[in-house]
Amino acid sequence: xxxxDKISKQFHDPKKGLIQAVDRVDFCAQPGQITGxxxxxxxxxxxxxxxxxxxxxxxxxxxxxxxxxxxxxxAKVRAKIGFISxxxxxxxxxxxxxxxxxxxxxxxxxxxxxxxxxxxxxxxxESGDFADQLCDKMSTGQKQRIGIARAILHEPxxxxxxxxxxxxxxxxxxxxxxxxxxxxxxxxxxxxxTHIMSEVERLCDQITLIHNGVVCGSGTxxxxxxxxxxxTLEQAFLALVRPVEEASA
Numbered sequence: 001x002x003x004x005d006k007i008s009k010q011f012h013d014p015k016k017g018l019i020q021a022v023d024r025v026d027f028c029a030q031p032g033q034i035t036g037x038x039x040x041x042x043x044x045x046x047x048x049x050x051x052x053x054x055x056x057x058x059x060x061x062x063x064x065x066x067x068x069x070x071x072x073x074x075a076k077v078r079a080k081i082g083f084i085s086x087x088x089x090x091x092x093x094x095x096x097x098x099x100x101x102x103x104x105x106x107x108x109x110x111x112x113x114x115x116x117x118x119x120x121x122x123x124x125x126e127s128g129d130f131a132d133q134l135c136d137k138m139s140t141g142q143k144q145r146i147g148i149a150r151a152i153l154h155e156p157x158x159x160x161x162x163x164x165x166x167x168x169x170x171x172x173x174x175x176x177x178x179x180x181x182x183x184x185x186x187x188x189x190x191x192x193x194t195h196i197m198s199e200v201e202r203l204c205d206q207i208t209l210i211h212n213g214v215v216c217g218s219g220t221x222x223x224x225x226x227x228x229x230x231x232t233l234e235q236a237f238l239a240l241v242r243p244v245e246e247a248s249a
Contacts, residue, residue, distance in 0.1 A: 002029040002052060002158060002189055006061035009047050021047045024061065025215055027208040029191050031157075034184050036204030037193040038237065044213040045193035046085075049160045052191070053083045066157045066189075082151035085162035086144065092136035096127060096146040099135060100153060107154040121149035125179065141172025148179060158189045165199065177203065197233050207233075211241040 006024040013019050022044045029035035037045045050056045052063055054074040063070045066080035090099055100118045109117050122128050127145040130138060135146065144164065151159070161180065165173040180203055183190050192203060200207055200221070207224060209217040217224055217240035221233060228239040 004063040008060040010059045022213045031189045032187045033205040034190040034203045036200045036207045039210035043210045081158045082156040083160045084151045086166045088147045090135040096131040121153045125149045161192045211244045216240045216244045
C-alpha cells in the first residue's frame with residue numbers, strides 16, 4: 001500500500017525564489033488497484049512520484065510505501081518498488097539482456113536465479129525479439145519495454161509509472177497499458193501518472209487530480225463526475241481545477 005501524509009516539496013529558484021511544487025498532498029493507493037495521478041504538465045505529479053520512490057526527500061510530511069517510511073527507511077522502500085518513466089536512461093552500448101544482468105546483480109541475484117528473473121521479465125514485457133540488440137539500436141517503444149523489464153526484475157510490490165506512454169506510438173502505448181493492467185491483476189499496487197484522459201478512463205480504479213501541486217479532487221471516475229455534475233472526465237477535471245487556478249491567479 002502507498003499512503004501519503006501531507007507530503008510537500010519546495011524548491012529554491014535563483015530568479016523566482018521559493019517554489020511550492022507539492023503542497024500537503026494526501027492520497028492512498030491499494031494493492032490490486034491502479035491509482036491515477038491526473039494533471040497537466042507541471043502539476044507536480046513527477047515530484048510526488050520522485051518523493052515516493054525516495055529519489056528526492058520531502059520538505060514536509062512523509063509517506064508509507066509497502067510498510068516503510070520514505071524518509072527514515074529509504075533503502076527498504078527502494079527494495080519494494082519499481083519506477084518507470086520515459087526519461088529512464090538505458091546504457092546504449094549494452095544489449096537489453098546485458099542491462100538486465102547488470103541490474104539483476106545489483107538486486108543480489110546470481111547464477112541460475114539471475115537467469116530465471118531475466119527470462120521472466122523478458123517474457124512479461126514481450127521483449128524477447130530484441131533483448132539481445134544494443135539499447136542504442138532499439139526503438140523508443142523497445143527501450144521502454146526493456147526499462148519496464150528492469151523495473152520489475154526484482155518482482156516489486158509497488159509500481160510507480162510516470163507518464164510511461166509519453167512519446168510512444170499507438171501500438172507501443174497499447175502494449176504498455178496492457179502491462180499496467182496485468183500488474184494490477186497480479187495484485188500489485190500501481191500509481192500511474194498521466195495527463196491523458198483516455199488512459200485514466202481505461203485504467204484507473206481511483207483518481208487523484210493534481211493541479212499547481214495540490215489535490216483538487218479524488219475518487220472513482222463516477223465519483224468525480226457525480227461531484228461536479230459532469231458527463232465526462234474532462235468536464236469534471238476542468239470543474240475541479242478551476243477554483244485552484246483562480247486562487248493562484
